[in-house]
Amino acid sequence: MPKETFINLPDGKRQLIEKEAIHEFAVSGYDKASISRIVERCRIAKGSFYQYFDDKRDLFLYLINRVSEKKLEFMSSVLQNQNQYDFFTLNRELFIAGLKFAEKNPELILMANWLFKSRGHPVYNEIIGVGLQNAQNVYKKLLRYAISRGEVRGNIDLDFVSHMISSMNFSIVEYYFQNIKKGKANLQKIDEGIIKLVDLFIDFIKNGIGTHRKDT
Amino acid sequence: MPKETFINLPDGKRQLIEKEAIHEFAVSGYDKASISRIVERCRIAKGSFYQYFDDKRDLFLYLINRVSEKKLEFMSSVLQNQNQYDFFTLNRELFIAGLKFAEKNPELILMANWLFKSRGHPVYNEIIGVGLQNAQNVYKKLLRYAISRGEVRGNIDLDFVSHMISSMNFSIVEYYFQNIKKGKANLQKIDEGIIKLVDLFIDFIKNGIGTHRKDT
């Protein structure tokens, strides 16, 4: 975690560093991310960086935490309605909120996605070790709650299902990004298409693991 | 592709080099993989390596080809029954064959998965350029065939669905690996569990994109 010196930095500078660091990790991934490039773009001294953070790892962990916070903040409005919605509707809303977040913070998502893809990488393990809230755990909690409310069958493999749901989430976002990059369609239309796919996906988990079969 | 010198190597040595190279790429990914480490572990001279392969890229491409071959060989028995099975059953069999292959060749799979996760990396593009069959394209073909046979709705988004199916495939294999690493259960039991999950997944794609709704 960053040192006092970073916390005490004037807001503008701190935000600049965060922004450029996120950009660097988003574009290059963790291993190829270059501290030199970050400090160059921020116009701060290399030494200063090491007054703020212990090392590259420390910076990355900090940023991942910030992303989690930001995303949680963004999604809190949805999560506050946890009791109103059933599990599947809540999921749909979360999914869509996630897509909107991705749309607004594409670099945050690219960075987080690097992490998601890097199971087995030393920093991945460390982040898990630090007990960072990750999507999978969120889904696990929601699933447990849904089971207790009778919305989801109790005999599912919680770990696997939450793994799959977060994978799908990731996979859809990735697909979305790729198509944007290809400029395959205007954003409006892609959004529509993706929401259809989200619905398809929601349908799936409902039919697949719900207590009541659809269409009966 | 490797030079004659590599092809002519005594089997033991050739296999040792392949094994250690696969190990290296599996644990470190392409960029961090170190030729120095490979030759050290094989107890061959650095220069010898460059008698066998043009460079790191050449080695990696060769190994990926080998994996494709091996996997194709392994799955050919399933694919030969392409006409007997309907799309969903075929998928199930492919899935299970894939899991068995992963079980027998865990490091190959780790290496291939690095590639899967590295869309955008120069070697990824090159492998695609070389026209290597990747899972997504295979599924696209199978889906088209299934649509022509009336087993799958014609109004699906082929790209998205094949993307999702190969992602799920990848995701399930990954999940499987993690649990093995954790020693969470004896292999026998995990196998049973996973096959159940495969069935769940097959159910999903059937209900989600099949022409006929289940239970109607």
Next chain:
Amino acid sequence: MPKETFINLPDGKRQLIEKEAIHEFAVSGYDKASISRIVERCRIAKGSFYQYFDDKRDLFLYLINRVSEKKLEFMSSVLQNQNQYDFFTLNRELFIAGLKFAEKNPELILMANWLFKSRGHPVYNEIIGVGLQNAQNVYKKLLRYAISRGEVRGNIDLDFVSHMISSMNFSIVEYYFQNIKKGKANLQKIDEGIIKLVDLFIDFIKNGIGTHRKDT
């Protein structure tokens, strides 16, 4: 061109690096010159070198520029009298100034001579591309001016004559160096001898390309 870090180096260190680099290029030529050897002799870290220069090429180009500067500075006193002297006298003075410069900076000359001999080498082309004044072009200009003043016949092949003059220049300097190396004579006497030869050479070009024949 070198980075700020090199410019800001304490004089002693900067000069040491220049000296050792010139020595290396002088004895080994560009291709065989070894950065490792340079940094070893300067007792600096390899990484430090790359804080100062982009690469070997960058170092060489910088040094060649320095030589040009130094030589131009050294010869400026002669060139300032460009209008007072006729072409042949000016040449004589330039020649002698060149020899004196060579005497004071033997390694610079060896380095520059490597370049002179390496027409066709990538760095040669690059240096020409950068528009560095080379001897041949200087002579071409002087010749044109001399023709306009009626001191030199107008029907000569400018390219060939300037090629020959700079070759001779080079050749005489080389001869001078060899004899010094052999310790063939005390410097005083060699100087006398060489100046005689310079006069002979000046005579030659006068007879060859001058407007008025000697002895008529």
Next chain:
Amino acid sequence: MPKETFINLPDGKRQLIEKEAIHEFAVSGYDKASISRIVERCRIAKGSFYQYFDDKRDLFLYLINRVSEKKLEFMSSVLQNQNQYDFFTLNRELFIAGLKFAEKNPELILMANWLFKSRGHPVYNEIIGVGLQNAQNVYKKLLRYAISRGEVRGNIDLDFVSHMISSMNFSIVEYYFQNIKKGKANLQKIDEGIIKLVDLFIDFIKNGIGTHRKDT
């Protein structure tokens, strides 16, 4: 010098090796010349090469000797008339014979020229050490003879003058090659031009070192 094994080689193979080696040295110079490339082009084994020659140096020395032989042979017709011609006419004939040889054996000349430019290089010194006949020595002998016949002043610096004459020779040939490469003119016309320049040069040395002044 080459080993017995090379001498005993069938003519065709021996000549092929010589041809390709000359090509290699001509194109790349000594240091960058690659034994691997030579054996590859000759389709012989690397090991075989080392059965024929001790090393790269050995091969080069051998080839330089062969060039000397060939050139001497080519020029012997001129040198046989040594007594008929005066020094200057002989020189002119030698020069022109040299140009014709260069025209017929461009790669030999490129190789020899590398050597000429590489005073100070280990192999240069060795070749001199071996006492190889070089142009400079030939000129020295001719000059001595010419002095004895009263065609050349006795008070010249033999070393310098022979150095200059051979340098000029080299320089003109180089100029010739460059213009051919540039395709600056058709060969016929270049020849005419060069012969004019040769005459200019002969004039020079006549004026410079002859006993009798021209035009008086």
Next chain:
DNA sequence: CATGAATGAGCTTTCATTCAT
């Protein structure tokens, strides 16, 4: 607290030469 030069282990790659077959 900011600075930015210094560090050095590490990387991939090359190539003349050797030597067992």
Next chain:
DNA sequence: GATGAATGAAAGCTCATTCAT
């Protein structure tokens, strides 16, 4: 005598991290 795989020292270059100022 022919073979060609094996060798390993040496090359140019990178980059996260340290530390004296």
